Amino acid sequence: MKDEKTTFSAADYKSDQSVRWCPGCGDHAILNSLHKAMAALGVAPEKTAVISGIGCSSRLPYYMNTYGFHTIHGRAAAVATGYKIARPDMTVWQISGDGDGLAIGGNHFIHALRRNIDINILLFNNKIYGLTKGQYSPTSDRGFVSKSSPYGTVEDPFVPAELVFGARGHFFARSIDVELETSREVLEAAVRHRGASVVEMLQNCVIFNNGIHNFITDREHRADRTIHLRHGEKMLFGADMNRGIVADGFGLKAVTIGEDGWTIDDVLVHDATTPSSFLHHQLAMMDGHDLPLAVGVIRDVESPVYNDALEEQIAEVRGRKNFKSLREMALAGDTWTVG
Amino acid sequence: MSSIPKITTLDKVVLRFSGDSGDGMQLAGNIFTNVSAALGNQVSTFPDYPAEIRAPQGSLSGVSGFQVSVGTGVHTPGDACDVLVAMNPAALKQNVKFLKPDGIVIADSDSFRPADLQKALFTTDDPVAELGLKDERVVRVPITTLTKAALADSGMDVKAVLKCRNIFALGLVCWLFDRPLERAIEHLRTKFAKKPAVFEANSKVLRAGYDYGANTHATGAVYRIETEEPVAGVYTDITGNKATAWGLIAASERSGRPLFLGSYPITPATDILHELAKRKDLGVKAVQMEDEIAGVCSAIGASFAGDLAVTSTSGPGLALKSEGIGLAVIAELPLVVIDVQRGGPSTGLPTKTEQTDLMQALYGRNGESPVAVVAPASPTDCFTMAFEACKIAMEHMTPVILLSDAFIGNGSSAWRIPDENELPAINPPLLDAANCPADWKPYMRDAETMVRRWAIPGDEHGRPHRIGGLEKDFNTGAISTDPANHERMVNARREKIAKIANDIPALEVMGSGDADTLLVGWGGTYGHLRTAAAELNDEGCKIDFAHFRYINPLPANTGEVLSRYKRVIVAELNTGQFADYLQSRFAQAHISRINKVQGQPFMVGELKDRITEIIDNKL
Incomplete structure (x- = not known):
């Protein structure tokens, strides 16, 4: 496929397969956002690989007109890591759900981040196992009632962002399935970031966990319960954008500008690039109750990238030793000649 | 001083070094092997080391051994040894069962004090009698004292001096088996390249050991070992694990596909990871992943991306990789899985050898998931069979399991470095502009071999496509749950493996x-x-x-x-x-x-x- 094409439309990333997610599933919107983000980035479909594990969201590669690999449960990060190391020129997406990525695949998830391999991890979080028809997941809230927890869970959930920072991740962004424009924005930012990126998508499972994010996504309250963070901009939110996030000792507080003496100057400016994850962690833990849930790019910090460092090390060692073949290398070792 | 020693000529002799696991027995054994191979002897080695990294000094569980057979007609390290070097009573006790009835023991007499005997659980003060050895078969050499004496002026501390005892023993057996010292010194020079003082001390001690033998005629006999004329060429001493690593590199060179290793440390396979990690000088990408599963899965990812992809492990790791291997079976991607077998089940005997993973390799996966299985016969054959495993994996688009084992993986032999182009060609069925039909689908098969094409991503002939672990339609490659199609695909994958028989040599x-x-x-x-x-x-x-x-x-x-x-x-x-x-x-x-x-x-x-x-x- 000799392709001189340098600009692309969302349609160029759509495969010919009919999409088989349930009607009303949040995955449809996320897929559309991904098509649009890839078109906006201008990465050719044949320079893109989409690698998934198992679960509803992991069907996504079939709907991308790129290289795609629907692998096994929990292992997408490991497969994607090998792929990126072999072909660092390719743009690599990993698609996982909260079960695939954080339960069975938890080890690969944290090590991909620690290693800082340049893959983009799209984490669909619907707080439920959908494909196995409704068991609680590692992100389900304590007390959550499901088929496998009929009396409510007696364990605490992961907050994905906390895992990301704990694993020394350098990029974390969040969006909500229905927020198409925010989704496109953070997906683009994830690809532009060099190193492992995590995008958490709050996604609604219309069949087994319908409305799980309603507290946040409900149209009536969404403006007051979410904040769109943008690097370099004031942390403002609310329907009238008159509320803001201010420092409160070592914590954060939501205030209304003009009330209780708070002014626009008190409102914090978002810095996604500061190496310390201290404030990023606090921002990511806001849950829509006392403080609005944060969407947008929360952390975007430059750091050495595994695949770059590997290529550099190989080039350096090859240059120094200058062997052209195995035979040449073997002959340079400890040998003797017969005959 | 006794008279001129008797010189005995032998086809082959077996020598066993034994001591504490910190005594450097493996190093002494390796150098002796190299020196012998360079003299034209066939060699075969068997390192026998304990699972403990450092068991209590002088204890029975901490004994490390290295057995080597040198001479002509050598195909094994030998059942029993002609000469046993025992650096302490525990080593003697543990290894006396490997001594031939007419074999001799060289013992460090300085290490047979009452406390040493106690640690080795001897109940009398005469270990030789207690083990039923004839006194005249035991040569007592004060190795510790003589090593200290040789290094008296070196200014080294006692601990560093004692570390050279193994090289004194090596010098002594070099005299016994008529091995010139120059080559051994060259080995020491390489080994201690960054520590010139240690090199100087060791070469001094080596000579001291040799001279001690020559001056005292310690054993009363010197052995000359027959050599045989091997095929002309340049040789090197190689262990099975290193040969495996090099076989993979050779296959990468012959196929033109870059080499990727995804691995996780596990005894006794880790040396393959070590060797390939060094081979960045040949462009090898060897990645230490977070676990065994990530090892195989990263390799599968690399294979989808077009690399010759390999994962190396031992039995427990093969168990963990099973699901991943099944993915490569259904995705029909080339993958080489190396299992250096050890004693099982579970953690079992991690440093010991067995052939107990055969059924696991053949059948240890869910569903009908046939893979090719090959097994090298010797340390040097590891090179050949690793190369073969890669050739089969790529040409037949399948996982191949290579069943090596601890015995040949750690053992070594002299290996002739093959000439350029001496190895067979490897032709991976790459999808390219010339062979790509307009209606290409990912699971179209060659009618003869049943092999699909390897559509490597990203270049100008790239064909974006989707593969995965779900069953696929025989014709379109799209997901299919059709019952008859599934059976057809099961049979196609099985037939593809069976047809490999057309490409392998007949049983001799x-x-x-x-x-x-x-x-x-x-x-x-x-x-x-x-x-x-x-x-x-x-x-x-x-x-x-x-x-x-x-x-x-x-x-x-x-x-x-x-x-x-x-x-x-x-x-x-x-x-x-x-x-x-x-x-x-x-x-x-x-x-x-x-x-x-x-x-x-x-x-x-x-x-x-x-x-x-x-x-x-x-x-």
Whole structure:
């Protein structure tokens, strides 16, 4: 496929397969956002690989007109890591759900981040196992009632962002399935970031966990319960954008500008690039109750990238030793000649 | 001083170094091996080290051994040794069972104090008598004292001085076996390249050991070992694990596909990871992943991206990789899985050898998931079979499991470095502009071989496509749950593996060809079985020998070969896995079994006894 094409439309990333997610599933919107983000980035479909594990969201590669690999449960990060190391020129997406990525695949998830391999991890979080028809997941809230927890869970959930920072991740962004424009924005930012990126998508499972994010996504309250963070901009939110996030000792507080003496100057400016994850962690833990849930790019910090460092090390060692073949290398070792 | 020593000429001798695991026995053994190989001797080694990194000093559990056979007609490290070097009483106690009845012991007499004897759980103050050794067969050398004396002026501290005891022993056996020191010194120079003072000390001690032997005629006899003219060429000493790593690199060079290793440390396979990690100088990407599963999965990702992809492990790791291997089976991607077998089950005997993973390799996955299985026969054959595994994996688009083992993986032999282009070509079925039909689909197959094309992403001929672990339609490659299609795909994958038999060599029989009995083995037991068969034939007991290196599929002539014999004796280091496998395929074959599951290789003597027993009793 000799392709001189340098600009692309969302349609160029759509495969010919009919999409088989349930009607009303949040995955449809996320897929559309991904098509649009890839078109906006201008990465050719044949320079893109989409690698998934198992679960509803992991069907996504079939709907991308790129290289795609629907692998096994929990292992997408490991497969994607090998792929990126072999072909660092390719743009690599990993698609996982909260079960695939954080339960069975938890080890690969944290090590991909620690290693800082340049893959983009799209984490669909619907707080439920959908494909196995409704068991609680590692992100389900304590007390959550499901088929496998009929009396409510007696364990605490992961907050994905906390895992990301704990694993020394350098990029974390969040969006909500229905927020198409925010989704496109953070997906683009994830690809532009060099190193492992995590995008958490709050996604609604219309069949087994319908409305799980309603507290946040409900149209009536969404403006007051979410904040769109943008690097370099004031942390403002609310329907009238008159509320803001201010420092409160070592914590954060939501205030209304003009009330209780708070002014626009008190409102914090978002810095996604500061190496310390201290404030990023606090921002990511806001849950829509006392403080609005944060969407947008929360952390975007430059750091050495595994695949770059590997290529550099190989080039350096090859240059120094200058062997052209195995035979040449073997002959340079400890040998003797017969005959 | 005694008179001029008697010089004895031997076809082969077996030497065993033994001491504490910190005594440097492996280093002394390795240098002795290298020096001997360079003199034109055939060599075969067997490092026998404990699972503990540092057991209590002088204890029985901390004894480390290194056995080497040198000479002509050498196919094994030998059942028992002619000379045993024992650096302490524990080493003597643990290794005396490996000493030939007429063998001699060289013991460090400084390490036989009452406290040392106690640590080795001797109950009397005469360990030699307690072990039933004849006094005249034990040569007592004050190795510690002599090493200290040799380094008296070196300014080194006592601890550093004591670390050179192994090299004194090496010097002594170099005298005993008539090995010139120059080459040994070169080895020390390389080993201690960054520590010139340590090098100087060790070469001084080496000479001291040699001179001690020469001046005192310590053993009363010096051995000259026969050499034989091997094929002309440039040789190096190589372990099985290193040969495996190099075989992979050679296959990468011949196929033009970059080499990727995804691995996780596990005894006794880790040396493959070590070697390939060094080979960044040849562009190898060796990645230490977070676990065994990530090792195989990263390799599968690299394979989808177009690399020659490999994962290396031992039995427990193979178990963890099962699901991943199944993915490569259904995705029909090339993948080489190396299992350096060790004693099991579970953690088992991590440093010891067995052939107990055969069934796991053949069948240890969910669903109908056939893979190719091959097994190298010796340390140097690891190179050949690793190369073969890669060739089969790429040309047939399938996972291939290479069943090495701790014995051949750690053992070493002299290996001739192959010339450029001496190795066969490898032609991966890459999808390119010339061979890509307009209606190409990912699972279109070659009608003859049943092999699909490898559509490598990203270049100008790239064909974006989707693959995965779900069953696919035979024609379109799209997801399919159609019952009849599934059966068709199961059969297609099975047939693809069966057809590999067209590309592998026929089974060869060694022997007269008209014996009634055929001795059969597979993998790393080759040297012992071959030696046993040869010795039995020399002694008038007619027996032929066939050794399998291709396990699945079996060589095409297997049934025909087995049918020529009244009796087939399958000898293996497990409870009969290969015998069962052969019997399930060739019901008519009359199969007798010789099995051993002790974490140790066969001994030629015990094989001969068991074979004779089976033949004599018509078992």
